[in-house]
Amino acid sequence: MSEPADPSTRPGSVVLEVRDLVKHYGDATVLAGVDLAVAEHQVVTLIGASGSGKSTLLRCVDLLEEVDDGQILLDGVDVSDPRADTAAAQRRMAIVFQGYNLFPHMTAAQNVALAPRVVHGVPAGGAEERARELLERVGLGAFAGAYPDRLSGGQQQRVAIARALAVRPRLLLLDEITAALDPELVGEVLAIVKELAEGGMTILMSTHEMGFARQVSDRVCFLDGGRVLESGPPEQVLGDPVQERTKRFLARVVAADRPI
């Protein structure tokens, strides 16, 4: 990873720590005690089969779901505590969803400028200007005035990334952001994430793109049965996994013709 841009922040300080996190949906246990840590400027990637709890974990971290047990610490503060200021914690994180979830009645620029304007108190002019800069950065400068339904899936997802970046998140969460895209559109989205990772953004993401995970991740966590079954550097987890289930999962991914 690149050197931290701001020398006042200690390198390697832990941004996110998840301790023994449990989440039930009715009788189903989706997360059965997840432990996880993301240090500053680190990219941590969650892999695992569908239903292994990746999305649920990301949503719990973003405080969009109430957790049943365990703790989520953001910069050392337990934000999963019901007494904690949820909104304040959410303002320091941003999430990009698999289904983009752009606001269809707003242009790309309005989508990006909304949160800075109404949540972070940036004046409308400044927010709009920054929105255009961010759209420029994701290669969509020409589409600032376009409504989401006029954009391709890849373009919509790039707008969603710009929208997440607009709040200058301390932690960026990416929930299978290429899973809904046509194969030829995946590259344009992953290129942006790679750039962000190289720029020192702290990222926790889930993906099925193993080649990409290997390229950008500092750590890969294999989720299985609601637990982190195996974690470590990408070369180890993806190249030489210890656990039998990890091996089987990776073999299935390879069999499904996904480059590793």
Next chain:
Amino acid sequence: MVGVGRVGTRTEVTDRLAPSPLALERAAFRRSRARRSTLIAVVSTLVFAAVLVLGVTGSPGWPRVRATFFDPATAWESLPAVLAGLWLNVRVLVAAEIGILVLGLALAVLRTLRGPVFFPVRALAIGYVDLFRGIPLIIALYLIGFGVPGLRLQGVPTDAAVLGTVTLILVYSAYVSEVFRAGIESVHPSQRMAARSLGLTHRQSMRLVVLPQAVRRVLPPLLNDFVALQKDVGLISVLGAVDAVRAAQIAQANSFNFTPYVVAALLFVLLAVPTGRIADALSARAARRQGAV
């Protein structure tokens, strides 16, 4: 079906292929069938109109009915009074519609509040909608139009038009709140989740994300309710307000001729036609903006 598709796609090609004998034969068949359908439609319309006109004008009582309901002289005489009455209807309509939209939207939003704290508010909103959607408008008009002045409270309006407007707001806002609520619920939960993940409060995500989408979606049914209101404003006449219907009634009482009612009815229809076209245009525009067209 295949032939239709081919014709459809070919219209875009500039350098089109010469049609094959097969295509020419099919096109000729389609043309002849279209001609036959048009002919049948024209003939049946003419026959129906003739039967209707002959049936009505040939009826034994027609001369009497024509003199009582369709007398041009009476119509012309009553027109100024009925028009003046209609102006009151229009003012009541505008005032009531504004009140209905505000109250209806407020009720719908109150019903979306979650959590046990808001139970009384939700229950109140539900009770309100049940009550005013169930009560016949004319009875509500009597209760409020005659009951409220009967209380002899200081500062409470006693004007029939004002009380009629209030009643219309109370009754119609119950319907309109359900329309708004359906619109709010049609916005996918992922939209609210996205808003919340960006740090927007419940109020902000409602105002900036959910409601703009909801209102756009329910515009056609809202305008439908508006057309219904346009004619129901005529009911304030039962309270004695001199609107178009009341003016027609007065004219009728003077002339013993019912033509003024027909005049009032025609004016109400003329009022409703533009609203219907505006509704069509607005829903077409909404569809275009959502990319559905």
